[in-house]
Amino acid sequence: MHKTVEEIRKSQGKLLVKNVKYSWDNIPYYKQKMKEAGVKPEDIKGLEDISKIPFLSKADLRHHYPYGLIATPLDKVVRFHSSSGTTGVPTVVPYTKKDIENWAELNKRCLETVGATNKDIVQVSYGYGLFTGGLGLHYGAERLGAAVIPTSSGNTMKQIKILKDMKTTTLACTPSYALMLSELMKANDVKIETLSLKRGVFGAESWSENMRKRIEKGLGLEAFDIYGLTELCGPGVGIECSEHNGLHTWSDHFIVETIDSEGNKTDFDGEGKGELVFTTLQREAMPVLRYRTKDLSSVTWEECACGLPHPRIGRITGRSDDMLIVRGVNVFPSQIEEVLMELKGVGDHYQIIVDRDILDCLMVKVEVTNEIFSDSISELITLENEIKKRLFEMLSLSVEVELVEPGQIPRPEGKAKRVVDLRKDM
């Protein structure tokens, strides 16, 4: 018998009460924040009280770099990971032995959800190291009993050879890297029939449905979105099931909420759309309470056809801090990707550049692949205009489009640098 939503939420409430008390007792900064908000642990009696707890932001974590928010003595910590500090100070995340085990369990569940078993061969092409992607999937796949090939990212030709020779069935990497693998396979006439891939688990970046189609076609597999954040543990927080209609987040480990731009709760009783906010329920070394992810998505508790009782988040549609404001118009890079991916041969490699002349100007560079290359200048200009037209329809903003040679846009091996905002340098 599956638990009802009510039962699940009740047990989440119990874990929350425990976790709030634990955080109050062990993390001075959390205690201070709650005091400032006028909340004591005893005020939190269940899930319904969660909105009384103040939010935690990335800035809070950064200000306590590196050891300021650890709830346990350092001798209980067995591992650190760190998020890529694109803005300077990184966020350090500690794990106890138990945290590592739980994390492995979550990734094991994710792999099970996408149909992997101990018979599978899992190639982990996420980077290994401070970045959580590689080791997260690695431990999960091992816990599942699958055979892990820890290739890490990079050395793509060798990776293709391994995919082929070792008959990898399950690939884990970023979606950009998956696309790069498929592109290189094509360029080197490696047929997908020579591979044994069944599925791919792709995350650490937001990616569009069109990109999914391309990866699936290019690698001959079923692509699943996996969600995670270093601050919460890394990958394994949420996973798509075979319904491909949202990502289940493990309700015994996380409470997921959505909030609007003013910080008002919109999940459960509300519309369910907004910025994702997570609370961990079982972490020892660094529990987080109401962590604002800046990821824009939605939450639903509606029953899923796959039978998993865990609530689903929608695919990430953008990040609130990714949003570009160009001439007063909100632009999400994901919207641009959506447009590009609709055009055959366009969009695997593109870059969005925002600059300011007198007004802001938005430019999209698109690499001309062999597929779209034409010997006729007028056809190329038509293509350029078609992209402009479609971007205008999507954004209500005129966009400069520049066709460039293949290889002019950096090939990401980790996270893609799709957006260059030159206005910030001014």
Add this chain to the structure above:
Amino acid sequence: MVEQISVFIDNRPGRLAELCNIIGRNGVDIRALQLVEAGEFGLVRMITDNNEKAMALLKNAGMSFRKGEVLGVLMEDKPGSLGLIASILSDASINIEYAYAFITKIEKKAILILKVNDLEKAIKVLKLKGVSILENI
């Protein structure tokens, strides 16, 4: 009919020279070349003495290119030759999409490269008028 390779390039200083180097440095001779610009990008059309090798070099350099067939015509290197060929084609209602010419080692002869909308027919009418069509260059 002559094989031609068209290459997409960024229209920036030095890029054409780089392209020629990619091919030339590896022992392939570019016999004829035309650059067409359109703002930020350009197209280079070329005829080489070893198209297979040229394409392998381009592929290796990661460039976008395409092989196509064009018409190669040997004509007198003197005023009016081009006009004569153009009028033969227009009389037969054949459109010239683009053309470029270059002089050859053969004295007083030039080679004209033509992209037409009906290759077969163009060859037929030009041959009828005694124009020599090149199989290769």
